[in-house]
Each structure stands twice: as C-alpha cells, then as structure tokens.
Amino acid sequence: MSPSWWLPDAAERHPSSLPLHILTPEVLSPAADIQEGTSKGSLAALDFPVVSSAFACRSNKNAKDEYGFMNSLRALIVDDSSVMRKIVERSLRQAGIELNQVLEAGNGAEALAVLQGSQVDLILCDINMPVMDGLEFIKQLQGVETAKGVPVIMITTEGSEAHVVQALSSGARGYIRKPFTAEQVKTQVIPALAGKA
Amino acid sequence: MSPVNELLATPASREQCASLLELATREVFQLMLGTELTAAPAEANPHQEVTSMVGLAGQLCGVLSVRCDEKAAALMTSKMLGVEPDKVGAEMCDALGEICNMVAGNFKNKITGLGDGCMLSPPTVITGSDYITYSIADKPALEVRLLFEAIPFSVSLEIHT
CATH class of the missing domain: 3.40.50.2300 (Response regulator)
Known part of the structure; x- marks a missing residue:
C-alpha cells in the first residue's frame, strides 16, 4: 500500500482553496528527503505545491x-x-x-x-x-x-x-x-x- | 452589550470600527472594480452628487451611505462593467447601489456575531446635491474618506444604538 499524508489543517493554510484530503507520493515533488533512523524514528522533509484535490496536476490548464x-x-x-x-x-x-x-x-x-x-x-x-x-x-x-x-x-x-x-x-x-x-x-x-x- | 455597542463604546473602539469600515470598502473596490483606494488628504471634501444608502436593522441599526461626485460614480460604474466611462448610462445608480450594498455586507461580516444579527435593506440611490438628510442616529457618524482614481469620496455609517 502506498504511503499517504493527511493534512487536516490545509484549509486553514490556504483558506481560498478547497480542503486538501490525501496527498499521495504521485503529487509530491522529487524534492522529498526522507531520512530513516534505526532508533529515532524517521524524518521526512517534503517540498511540494499545495493545491486542492480538485485541481491537482491540472492547475496549468484552462x-x-x-x-x-x-x-x-x-x-x-x-x-x-x-x-x-x-x-x-x-x-x-x-x-x-x-x-x-x-x-x-x-x-x-x-x-x-x-x-x-x-x-x-x-x-x-x-x-x-x-x-x-x-x-x-x-x-x-x-x-x-x-x-x-x-x-x-x-x-x-x-x-x-x-x-x-x-x-x-x-x-x-x-x-x-x-x-x-x-x-x-x-x-x-x-x-x-x-x-x- | 452587543458587539456593535462594544465597538462604539470608546474612542479607541470607534477608531477600530472605522478601520473595519475602511477595510470593507477597500476590499470591495479591489475585488469588484480592480482598483486600489488611497487615503484622502484631510482637506479632501467629496462632492455629494450621487448618494447611495443601505439601511441596517437588527443588532446594528443605522444607515450606511456612499457619497461621491458624478464623475467618480460614472468611473466606478465603468470599472464594474468593463466599459468606457462615456458609455455609462442608467446603470450608474444600480452600480452605486451594489457598491454600497457590498460595503455594508462586507462590513457587518467582519464583526463577530453580526452576520446573523443584522439585515440589510435594498439600496436607495439619490442623485443631486440639493438635499439634507435628518438622521435619528444618537451617535456621530463614522466616516471614512478615500480617493478613488484621485477623486475623493466618502463612506459613512450612522448608527442608532
């Protein structure tokens, strides 16, 4: 199963957009940097555009x-x-x-x-x-x-x-x-x- | 004490209320006319050739009015419709009424608890300057003076508490 991230406060971050629901790795940019630690858990630094699910991957088209x-x-x-x-x-x-x-x-x-x-x-x-x-x-x-x-x-x-x-x-x-x-x-x-x- | 009475209780809170009125006005002009308003100099005295008024009833009772000269009114209408100012005709009163209505609605929506507690009347527009209004408001009107395309106009809120 693919990992996904839920951003419950996305609507507050972007009040003019529709609420974000699930972000899958397909919509994340390649800038994601994930460091795994054996005893300290994992640290993920993600850099991705925040767009509403309705417009994901389509924002440049009219x-x-x-x-x-x-x-x-x-x-x-x-x-x-x-x-x-x-x-x-x-x-x-x-x-x-x-x-x-x-x-x-x-x-x-x-x-x-x-x-x-x-x-x-x-x-x-x-x-x-x-x-x-x-x-x-x-x-x-x-x-x-x-x-x-x-x-x-x-x-x-x-x-x-x-x-x-x-x-x-x-x-x-x-x-x-x-x-x-x-x-x-x-x-x-x-x-x-x-x-x- | 109602949200409005709290806002008008002290000079500082009246100042805050005037700031909200100015913000509500600036937003309407920015979003619907694509124009950034600027602060009017203290000596600016808008001509009152076109007056648009919207009544408020409920937790906030009073009248909000927008006053400007005919040139400003025609220019506002032309920007709303996307036509040249010399092509503006009978739509001018309709446009000024809508501006006043949107300023009043935007203003009340900025005050917590007032959205549900205050109703707006349909707008009324007066053309001409030879008239006097007698207000039953029991406090001095809040007035904001701004420049629209370098032309002064005013937005005032007379409140009956």
Whole structure:
C-alpha cells in the first residue's frame, strides 16, 4: 500500500482553496528527503505545491481544456441588479468557463418563468431579491422538471452562517460571498458542474 | 452589550470600527472594480452628487451611505462593467447601489456575531446635491474618506444604538 499524508489543517493554510484530503507520493515533488533512523524514528522533509484535490496536476490548464462538460454551457443568472448579473457573467468567462448562452432574471419568480421555456446547465442566484428571494426560488426549483440536477450556486452579500446553512440545505451546491473574484467563482462552480456531470 | 455597542463604546473602539469600515470598502473596490483606494488628504471634501444608502436593522441599526461626485460614480460604474466611462448610462445608480450594498455586507461580516444579527435593506440611490438628510442616529457618524482614481469620496455609517 502506498504511503499517504493527511493534512487536516490545509484549509486553514490556504483558506481560498478547497480542503486538501490525501496527498499521495504521485503529487509530491522529487524534492522529498526522507531520512530513516534505526532508533529515532524517521524524518521526512517534503517540498511540494499545495493545491486542492480538485485541481491537482491540472492547475496549468484552462478550465475548458480540463473539463469536457464546460463546453457550451447555458447559464441562468438571477439577481435584481443588472450590473451584478453582468459582473457574474464576466467572472464566469474570466474563470475560463465557456458560455454558450446566458439567460438572466431579476428575481426568483422571473427565473422560474425562464426555466419553463429553457434548459440550463448552471444557475447562479442572489438571495435578497424582490418578489421571490433566492431561498424560496431554490425550494420551488425542486418542482421544475427541466431543472432537475442543475447545480445552483448562491452569490450574495449575506454571509451569515444561517444563510449558508439554509441555502445548502435547500439544495444549493455552493455559496459565494460578495465581493468575489473570478477565482472564487471558479472554485465553487467547477466542482458543482463536475458533480452534475 | 452587543458587539456593535462594544465597538462604539470608546474612542479607541470607534477608531477600530472605522478601520473595519475602511477595510470593507477597500476590499470591495479591489475585488469588484480592480482598483486600489488611497487615503484622502484631510482637506479632501467629496462632492455629494450621487448618494447611495443601505439601511441596517437588527443588532446594528443605522444607515450606511456612499457619497461621491458624478464623475467618480460614472468611473466606478465603468470599472464594474468593463466599459468606457462615456458609455455609462442608467446603470450608474444600480452600480452605486451594489457598491454600497457590498460595503455594508462586507462590513457587518467582519464583526463577530453580526452576520446573523443584522439585515440589510435594498439600496436607495439619490442623485443631486440639493438635499439634507435628518438622521435619528444618537451617535456621530463614522466616516471614512478615500480617493478613488484621485477623486475623493466618502463612506459613512450612522448608527442608532
């Protein structure tokens, strides 16, 4: 059996990355220096890049090359701010996600109406919106046949733990707090899409 | 004592609260507009041609506002949208409202215990400078003045404890 190392505090070392789980010798650099002692145990000095398991050995490729499912995505962006909808779309593109079609809605009710006539691969949704907020939308989404299995990522200024728990327990696959970077969008969206695929 | 009242209890803690407000503002501009803000000189007096406001309710009650001139507002919008400033139109109020909303959200998320205990209102944006606001806040407003692309603007937080 190959040796492996578990780094339980990796998320704290790299808070912007996904937690590390198991590092096997394949992802360690050749700089590893292991000295065995007969009575004092062994000393291992390791020098390796810390990357999340989702991106291990792939970090130099762009998202499109890495993931076949990322070609020609159809995304629905739900936010009451048209400016924020444009920013989210730009962030997706900056994250290397190729968008074939971008649909927009100003609230949850509009989004449900959009989904009656269109199929999408990804939904990014604000929480605080008029008419129907993001949490109610994600609950009602479960009854929309054409949206079954479509990952929903919440993007909102509401960063409270209660909101995060509520969103995730309602079916959201990820949660991004405003302000955000394209890299943060990528970190949330790619695993969600991978889970769907 | 609530986390906010603790923050406002002494001049030193008010200073800390103002620092958090400044940090929250700098982060929003850095991440969403790709701009590093700089400290405004003491004599800088921002024009109040565009005012964006977000109300806070719960453990922290008050109003957070962002004030700037029209040129700064157009430039902020252009940076958010990635378009030339002369192409900015009706989106300006929407953009300023979102900036104010994100500053308020980012600020409250930096205070332990306030994330769940404080709600934000939808933003309101006022254009024009011929107006006076009457605040029911019972403490002087915290105000941070910064330079955005060499143009002064202010972020203020009026708190009703």
